[in-house]
Amino acid sequence: MVSVLAAGAVAGVPVGAAGAAAKPCAVGKWTMVKHTFSARGQGYDFTGAGGKGVRLVVGKKKLSWNFRGSRPLASKGTRADEKVAMWSRYSGRLTVPVSITGNRKGLLAADVRKAKGDAVARTGKGGSTKADATYPLAPNYRNGKPETIALGSGSFTCSAKTLHLVLATKSATDSSRFDTWFRRA
Numbered sequence: 001m002v003s004v005l006a007a008g009a010v011a012g013v014p015v016g017a018a019g020a021a022a023k024p025c026a027v028g029k030w031t032m033v034k035h036t037f038s039a040r041g042q043g044y045d046f047t048g049a050g051g052k053g054v055r056l057v058v059g060k061k062k063l064s065w066n067f068r069g070s071r072p073l074a075s076k077g078t079r080a081d082e083k084v085a086m087w088s089r090y091s092g093r094l095t096v097p098v099s100i101t102g103n104r105k106g107l108l109a110a111d112v113r114k115a116k117g118d119a120v121a122r123t124g125k126g127g128s129t130k131a132d133a134t135y136p137l138a139p140n141y142r143n144g145k146p147e148t149i150a151l152g153s154g155s156f157t158c159s160a161k162t163l164h165l166v167l168a169t170k171s172a173t174d175s176s177r178f179d180t181w182f183r184r185a
Contacts, residue, residue, distance in 0.1 A: 023060075024100045025158035026108070030056045030182035035073065037148045041174025046084075048075030051149045054090070056182060058163075063110055064095045065150045067119055073149050076126060085126025088147070092119035094137050096152050103158075108165065110152025115141030148178050160184065 032054040038047045050073035055066040067090035076085040094117040101107045115138040122131040137147060146152065154167030163182040169175065 024058075024102060024106065025104045025160075026058045026100060026106070026156050026163055027060055028058060029185040030058065030163050031185045032056065032070070032180060033183050034181040035149055035179070037075075037176065037178040039077075039174070039176040043081075044077065044079045044174075046075050046077035046079075048073055048148070050074050050087075051090075051180075054149065055185065056150075058098070058100075058108075060100065061097060062095060063098045063108070063150075063152050064093065065117075065119065066093050067091050068093075074126065086123055087126060088121050088123045088149070089131075090119060090121050090137070090147070090149060092137075093117045094119035094141070094150060096141065098152060102156075105155070105157050107155055108153055110146075112141040112144065112146050112152065115146075121147060149180075151178055151180075154178070 032051050034049070035051040035054075036047070036049045040046075050071050053070040057064040057066075070090060072087045072089040074085075074087050076083075078084065094115060096115045097111045099109045101109070117138050119137040120134060121137055122134045124131045137150075140146070151165070151167050154165055156166070157164045161184050163184070165180045165182075166178065168177045
């Protein structure tokens with residue numbers, strides 16, 4: 001299981017010239033084309049990629065992921081000086097409330113404590129097709145443990161055709177970076 005605690009700032013949406021709230025560029029339907037991550041700290045060092053095909057709907061107040069038909073996420077690295085390789089495959093749907101700040105560049109701040117949905121993760125060892133564990137995502141999200149493939153919080157840059165989400169963290173003992181690229185559906 002690969003998870004991370006995501007945090008974000010909550011702020012208002014910019015107001016347009018006519019006084020109405022501007023529609024952030026990120027709002028719309030998206031399809032994941034690439035997801036990568038790295039996480040390093042005391043006793044571990046992991047990288048991963050995958051998840052192509054995950055569908056994301058960004059609403060003004062809600063994020064909805066649909067994992068049906070998406071590709072698995074593969075990760076590898078070391079934990080306690082031992083080599084580890086694993087995969088995670090997701091299915092179902094997951095929804096969380098979100099606040100969006102900015103238009104073409106800004107922040108997404110998901111309230112993972114209010115996650116809902118039937119999304120499930122299956123995980124297994126690299127090189128095997130057998131799942132070692134299966135678990136529902138929403139309870140993990142509500143406990144502050146979102147999956148790297150669907151963080152919902154972090155910075156974004158957006159154009160008419162692309163969306164790039166980034167969450168980067170750093171402390172005295174560890175650092176991580178999660179990059180996810182989408183194309184408009």
